[in-house]
Amino acid sequence: MIDLALPVGMVMLWDPMYFLYIAPALILAFLAQARVRSAMSRWSKEPLSKGLTGVEVARRVLELGGVTGVQIELSSGWLSDHYDPRSRTLRLSEANYHGRSVAAAAIAAHEAGHAMQHAQKYAPLALRSVYVPFAAVGSNLAIPLAIAGMIFRYPPLVLAGIVLFAGVVAFQLLTLPVEFNASRRAKRVLIDGGIVTGDHEARGVSAVLNAAALTYVAATLQAILTLLYLLSRYRRS
16 A cells, blocks of 8 residues: 655645544544454464464465465565565465464455456456556645645646546545455455355454545545545635
């Protein structure tokens, strides 16, 4: 996901009114992070009845999904799990790579779900992958351009920033179906493939993946509200 930390920090320093615009997103982001930590804390302590590690779950999900040629590597950092379609590499954080918990299985299966999307040419994932460089440029330049336009009272520069940031919003909106679909694939394969058994483990998988999905919703809402803020500043200029 495109990192919005830099733009947000710059806007906060520039205009406290920004808080009024993104307050709902900030609250949702706080709740989402708390929910992720709570879900991971609980379900990381619940052993998977099959006794599989996260990397074994990922391999099994890929096999059941008919996906070949994907490398699985260890990734540093907490919840640094991700799938790289460029190199066809699935990377799992240490806790989820070696972990034998319900949480580790859920995260590993979710990332394997992205590999399944890639193998099956899932359109939103393909479009998002192509769009990443453009969204990155927008994320880095949009807010500085908009603020420079405000400082020098030059509306065309503000408008350029708005156009670039609209691209970031589009990227965030593309991310939602990709993440939701990967979670649906993960849940289906985990249950149908017998990797998780019983309602208790199924509830744990849902709790972990739903909590993670909420963070993407919060990021998207923040991007949309930031765009509305920029538009309001442009109108006033």
